[in-house]
Amino acid sequence: MLNSGFFGDDSWNSQIRGNLIEENISLLQRIDNEWKGWLFNNGSIRIAYYFIIYPLFYYVENIIYYKLITIGFLFFSCLFFYILITEITNDKKKSLA
Secondary structure, eight states: OTTSOOOTHHHHHTTHHHHHHHHTOOHHHHHHHHHHHHHHHHOOOOHHHHHHHHHHHHHOOOHHHHHHHHHHHHHHHHHHHHHHHHHHHSOHHHHHO
């Protein structure tokens, strides 16, 4: 995973810094435009998404750091899912199945 490039939306999002310079707007203006555009044009609620993704790509320019952050999110997602299932079932073995 660390040796690969950007995939899908990440290749577009990785250009956020240059896009902001080209459009002469701030990061917060872009985030505001994006979530409102998706909400009012498509009915999709993506407020938190843009507050996470755009600053991540804006401040983290190194692809290796981005990939490490992604791996970290995956690890913690699995950990929190394990904790949730353990709490719901009261059985650690079922959580790992």
